[in-house]
Amino acid sequence: MNDFIAARSQMALSLGFHIIFSCIGMVMPFFMAVxxxxxxxxxxxLYKNVTKAWSKGVAIFFATGAVSGTVLSFELGLLWPEFMKHAGPIFGMPFSLEGTAFFIEAIALGFYLYGWNRFNKWFHWFTGVVVGVSGLLSGILVVAANAWMNNPKGFDFVNGKFSNIDPIKAMFNDAWFSQALHMCIAAFVATGFAVAGVHAxxxxxxQNVxxxxxAFRIAAxxxxxxxxxxxxxxxxxAKNVAKLQPSKLAAMEAVFHTEKGAPLIIGGIPNEQTQTVNDAIRLPKLLSYLAYGDLNxxxxxxxxxxxxxxxxxSITHFSFQFMVALGMFLVLIAVLYFIIILKKRSWQEKRWLLxxxxxxxxxxxxAVEAGWTVTEVGRQPWIIYGVMKTADAVTPMPGIVYSFYIFTCVYISLALIVIFMLYRQIKMVGQLYDIPQQENIA
Known part of the structure; x- marks a missing residue:
C-alpha cells in the first residue's frame, strides 16, 4: 500500500466511523424530545424512563462523535494540505458555522442532562429540542462543505489560482440542498431502524417489555x-447528480457508452476492460427518464x-445498487408497519414483525456507508470536481501507511468500547428505573 492509497484509506475509515455517530447524534435527540x-x-x-435512558445514549454518542469529528478536521489538514491551502478560504464558512452549532449543542445537552428537577419542565424539554436542532444543523453544514467538493462554486480559477472568492455562493452551491436533504433523511432512517431493532x-x-x-413505537x-x-x-x-456530475452518474449506473434512451441497469457485474455489464436486468429507456424526465x-x-x-x-456501481436495495427493503417494512398500525393493530404483537x-x-x-462510498468514490479522481485531482492534494510526508494502521486500531478499540457501554446501558435499564415487568405489549 503506497502513501496515497493509505491517505485515502485513512480518510475513508475516519469518515465511515464518524458518520455512524454523527447520524445518531443528529437524530436521537428528537426521539428523546418526543x-x-x-x-x-x-x-x-414509562416515557420519563425512556427519555432518561435515551439521554444517556445521546451523551455517549455526542462524546464519541465529537472526538471522531475532531480527528477528521485535523486529517483534512494533515493528509490533504494542498487541498486545504486553496479550498480552506472558500468553503471554510460552513465549517466555522458548524463549530458554532456544535457549541450550542454542547451547552444545550449540558442543560438537558443536569436540568432534571432544576428547570421549568417545559424549558427543560426545550433544551432537548435545541440539542436535536443544532445537531441537525451541524450535519447540514458539513454536508454543504462536501457538496462544494462535488459542485465547486464561489470562486474563479484562472492559471491555477483561486480568486474572487464568495463564501456564501460556495456554501449554497447547487448540490448542497439535495445532498443535505438526502443525508438528513438517511440519518433518520438508519437511526430509527437501529433503535427500533434494539428495542424489538x-x-x-x-425484558422490560x-x-x-x-421506545420501539417512537423509533419505528x-x-x-x-x-x-x-x-x-x-x-x-440523482437528478442533481445527472446535471452536475454526469461522470458519477455513469459510474453509478455502469454506463460505459453514451446512449440515447439509456436503459436502467439493475444488478449486473461491470467489466471495465471490455466496457460491458454482464448478468444485468435492463429496463429500456428508464434511466433517461429518471435522470432527465425524457425517455429519449x-x-x-x-x-x-x-x-x-x-x-x-465497479465499486461505485455495486455500492449504489447495494444502497438502493437496502433502501427498498426498508420501504417495504415501512409500508407493512403502517398497514399494521392502520388496519391490523393486533399484529403489532407478532414475533415475526419484531x-x-x-x-x-x-x-x-x-445504506449510509454505501451512499457515502458512491459520493466519494464516484467523484474520483477529483478532490474538487473538475478543478483539483486527489493525487495532487495529498501530503508529501512519508509513512502515512503506519498512521493508517494506528488509526485503524484506535477506531476498532473505540467502537468496541462504545458497544460495551451501550450494551451495559441497555442491560441496566431495569435496574436504573422502576419499570413494570409485563409480558404483553401495552
Whole structure:
C-alpha cells in the first residue's frame, strides 16, 4: 500500500466511523424530545424512563462523535494540505458555522442532562429540542462543505489560482440542498431502524417489555416515515447528480457508452476492460427518464471522458445498487408497519414483525456507508470536481501507511468500547428505573 492509497484509506475509515455517530447524534435527540413530550403531557412514568435512558445514549454518542469529528478536521489538514491551502478560504464558512452549532449543542445537552428537577419542565424539554436542532444543523453544514467538493462554486480559477472568492455562493452551491436533504433523511432512517431493532430484540427476550414497547413505537414511526420519504429525496439527488456530475452518474449506473434512451441497469457485474455489464436486468429507456424526465434523453457514458478522469466503476456501481436495495427493503417494512398500525393493530404483537425490525437493525447504516462510498468514490479522481485531482492534494510526508494502521486500531478499540457501554446501558435499564415487568405489549 503506497502513501496515497493509505491517505485515502485513512480518510475513508475516519469518515465511515464518524458518520455512524454523527447520524445518531443528529437524530436521537428528537426521539428523546418526543418521549419527553409524552411524559409531560400524559404523566406516564414509562416515557420519563425512556427519555432518561435515551439521554444517556445521546451523551455517549455526542462524546464519541465529537472526538471522531475532531480527528477528521485535523486529517483534512494533515493528509490533504494542498487541498486545504486553496479550498480552506472558500468553503471554510460552513465549517466555522458548524463549530458554532456544535457549541450550542454542547451547552444545550449540558442543560438537558443536569436540568432534571432544576428547570421549568417545559424549558427543560426545550433544551432537548435545541440539542436535536443544532445537531441537525451541524450535519447540514458539513454536508454543504462536501457538496462544494462535488459542485465547486464561489470562486474563479484562472492559471491555477483561486480568486474572487464568495463564501456564501460556495456554501449554497447547487448540490448542497439535495445532498443535505438526502443525508438528513438517511440519518433518520438508519437511526430509527437501529433503535427500533434494539428495542424489538429486548421485547422478544421479554425484558422490560412495556418500557421497550414504548421506545420501539417512537423509533419505528420515525424510521418508517423517513424510509417512505427517502426514495423521493433519492430521486432529487440523482437528478442533481445527472446535471452536475454526469461522470458519477455513469459510474453509478455502469454506463460505459453514451446512449440515447439509456436503459436502467439493475444488478449486473461491470467489466471495465471490455466496457460491458454482464448478468444485468435492463429496463429500456428508464434511466433517461429518471435522470432527465425524457425517455429519449441522452445519457453521457464514461467514453465521453478521458481515461484518466473516469471514476472507478465497479465499486461505485455495486455500492449504489447495494444502497438502493437496502433502501427498498426498508420501504417495504415501512409500508407493512403502517398497514399494521392502520388496519391490523393486533399484529403489532407478532414475533415475526419484531424479528423483521431486528433484521433491519444494521441496514440503514449499511445504506449510509454505501451512499457515502458512491459520493466519494464516484467523484474520483477529483478532490474538487473538475478543478483539483486527489493525487495532487495529498501530503508529501512519508509513512502515512503506519498512521493508517494506528488509526485503524484506535477506531476498532473505540467502537468496541462504545458497544460495551451501550450494551451495559441497555442491560441496566431495569435496574436504573422502576419499570413494570409485563409480558404483553401495552
Amino acid at each position: 418521549s419527553h413530550f409524552y411524559w409531560l403531557k400524559t404523566g406516564n412514568v 430484540f429486548m421485547i422478544l427476550r421479554k 412495556l418500557f421497550h414497547s414504548k 414511526v420515525f424510521a418508517c416515515v423517513a424510509a417512505l420519504l427517502q426514495p423521493l429525496s433519492g430521486d432529487i439527488s 434523453a441522452t445519457v453521457k457514458g464514461l467514453d465521453s471522458l478521458p481515461a484518466d478522469e473516469r471514476p472507478p466503476v 424479528k423483521l425490525f431486528i433484521i433491519a437493525t444494521p441496514m440503514g447504516f449499511l
